[in-house]
Amino acid sequence: MFAVAVHAGAGFHSPSKERSYKDVCMNACAAAARILNDPSVEFAALNAATAAISVLEDSPLTNAGFGSCLNFDGHVECDAGLMCGKSLLFTSVGSVSCVKNPIQIPKHLILQHLTGPVSPIGRVKPLSLCGDGARRWASEVAGIQILPDHCLISHAAKNRWRRYRGLVDERDRSVASSIDEISHFKKPRHGDKLDTVGAVCLDTSGNICAASSSGGIPLKLKGRLGQACVYGCGSWAEVTPAVSVGCVTSGTGEQLIKTQLAQRVASKILKRTDGSLPNIVNASFQEDFLDSRFLSNETTSKLGGIVGIGNTGDARDPLSSSVVEFFFKHSTESLAYGFYISNQMTKPLVAVSRKSRTLPTGSDYYAFTCK
């Protein structure tokens, strides 16, 4: 038995493009499932999560890899992170440019920790690399192709950037001297903000890996680091004998860093003594994000989402029964997601969850018992 959860961002997904978002989630689930289904693949959960993220990065619809939001200077700069539940290793890349699939860098970093030789002179292997150094390591050590910047810029991203830069330049040209005066400027459309993509994979050996990748927020400053590359914030995975969990976050990166949302939700699931998983996730999202004391001075809406898989019971023991639970919760307008569990579903379930006037957050939950 294996399971896959993916999401194409907690943000806003135009209803007119809903089919396309579902398709990319379907393809991401399928890419992970192909790997999880192959008994010859080593580090299956790790490779499957990376494969799912790569599909999401390659889509111009998502804010990761090709088609990412452009930074203030008009370039693509990406963050990505990856955590392995069995080894508890987290690796990441921050603010890297000219790499088609940023998630490949943390994958190679983590494999270097798991399989590379120990340094005879005691050099410590890095967990996180950023900027030009990350790009060089990707090329020289991991053999990842470096592309010209324009190869990662989509037509839509360029247009969004022109519109946003126009707003800033218009404001700078004005002589507005107070917030009141300049608050009349048209804000970017909510629908233009798309966030971090993510994937969680549970493999047949019982390992769970969680991965996220992001192009960051529109007009971000060059060198800005978002939650996808920060320990505990963009993804979390832990495997214990009785409970395993993997989760990934999406939304406003700075808020997800301040609240360390991935780790906090995972930690409460691992400590579960009673209470259903949806109740735990709902309570944690409310307490650790919406009502968090770390966000008490926020000047913008609290926009976040979490997607994850919990696995109770020993998945490595085929005679015991294992419960796989898939969950998500978001305070953003929408969340595009996909979910697949082998032996229970013939194809991935893909959908776009939307919050409504009566439901200030969107959430859902599926549970499967596998014997």
Add this chain to the structure above:
Amino acid sequence: MFAVAVHAGAGFHSPSKERSYKDVCMNACAAAARILNDPSVEFAALNAATAAISVLEDSPLTNAGFGSCLNFDGHVECDAGLMCGKSLLFTSVGSVSCVKNPIQIPKHLILQHLTGPVSPIGRVKPLSLCGDGARRWASEVAGIQILPDHCLISHAAKNRWRRYRGLVDERDRSVASSIDEISHFKKPRHGDKLDTVGAVCLDTSGNICAASSSGGIPLKLKGRLGQACVYGCGSWAEVTPAVSVGCVTSGTGEQLIKTQLAQRVASKILKRTDGSLPNIVNASFQEDFLDSRFLSNETTSKLGGIVGIGNTGDARDPLSSSVVEFFFKHSTESLAYGFYISNQMTKPLVAVSRKSRTLPTGSDYYAFTCK
């Protein structure tokens, strides 16, 4: 009443240079105390912690700012982070070069959050910047001077780098094919490893700020991010009505990231219901660092240290009694530190703590009751 704690690294401090390490800690305490003593200074704890760190950065003895360990390419690249207990804001800079005092970048970032205008078009202010983007922001927005790289390289750092690079190059030239064969290579001397500096300041308004700055590990890869710039890992500060805490970590950055040591120790101090502070710190250091499940696969020694200040009782109410507690704990060979509390000491207490054969960790604790 105000208090200052500083350290010049948990690592190894040559006995022959002990006087110099004490002097730099003395100067760092004095720089902070001058600011904390001046009632006209705004954001006193923040400015004092930054001033103390700047003194430590400027010393060629410490591994921060001038005299930092050089990266594999022979350049200085620094990380620094700063957390404010009242606002719960953490800002940082990662892998920045050509800046004399890297701590100035998180200071300007945090002041932008605390005092800058809200963006009329909803742009989110960054918490962390890295690499070239950080350097450009420092120069263009914060007005920080950019220096040629060689201005930050000390004679001793250059010599250490030549020796370490020589070891790697020697190994690369050899045809060693197994760990056994190459384990005969001479390892860098323990005494050559110095780590992150830190400062914690409690001001007369009851705010606590914690700051750390680091040149990273010897021969680190270009773009490697260490704990000083990672949320929860290099520094932590929280002010609550009853208990306030600030702490900073030092040691092997990757181990301090995996264990989120600064936040974990602070969290246990904040939750204190019974038990003395030294017992809490000792237990947390053992459980959350030395015995941490996140370090169970480590191939190198667990080298870390923590320095902090706890403040119980309402320091803002002069009629209530306030207890100020200073603590440190380290598994490294030594830790150089300084501590000062106004109205209780005529000058800072500075010392180098050394672990011994009978004491596998070094630690100490001082408590002052102020009425």
